[in-house]
Amino acid sequence: MTGAQAGADEVMSAAKVVKTYGAGDGAVSALRGVSATFVRGRFTAIMGPSGSGKSTFLHCLAGLDTVTSGAVVVGGIDLTGLSRTRLTELRRDRMGFVFQSFNLLPMLTAEENIRLTVRLAGRRVEQGWFDTVVDALGLRARLAHRPAELSGGQQQRVAVARALLSRPEVLFADEPTGNLDSRSGAEVLGFLRAAVDDYRQTVVMVTHDPVAAAYADRVLFLADGTIADELTEPTIDAVHTRMRKIED
16 A cells, blocks of 8 residues: 555655656656555556556666655665765665566676676675575576577576575566566566565566556556556456556
8 A cells, every 4th residue: 555554664665756857848747746655575566558657656766767856765765865876886785676678698697697786786695595596486407598598588587586686675677577478477477476475575566467467466556647546456357447447
């Protein structure tokens, strides 16, 4: 729930977030005072029509875009006002990212890609956790393969493993199944769901797909830069119904 989830397990919050592009008569308001709270061990999907602000909201939550006004707090740290260097460090240390395009380095093996973010942070990889993540994602036999030798689903599993290895406060997923067939997409969504259920990971995912959204604990629906609706314990049919209502 946008406000009622606040409490001791709060991981991230957005307070009256406004994002405006441009100025004067040409200004475009992408977000109009959006507030939401995210707690540990919950999976939130963000949906909405094209131009609703859902991707902008995720980018502001993740510090990939600055807010015009309002506040975004992750792990007790207000992102607004942080220097670019400090923001980069915070994203590296406290956030995990899974994108539609996988974003793997083609010259590295799957294992090297998985370990990359932790090593760039100058930290040692916890071998026990590495083994847990790799085995949970079924990647043990693929660790020596480079991205070009992997299927799309396998590449996305590598991306999920890389995101989880640093034990992030929040894992952001931006249309993570957009380039996958239905079977591979279901596998990746199942792994994200398991990360929430088994390891109390917090996941925030932007999607246009009601099937994907049904894996979440709740869905936030954006329209015209505001939260227009919210659905807990979503089903595919319920998500379809809410989306039709918003689009109409």
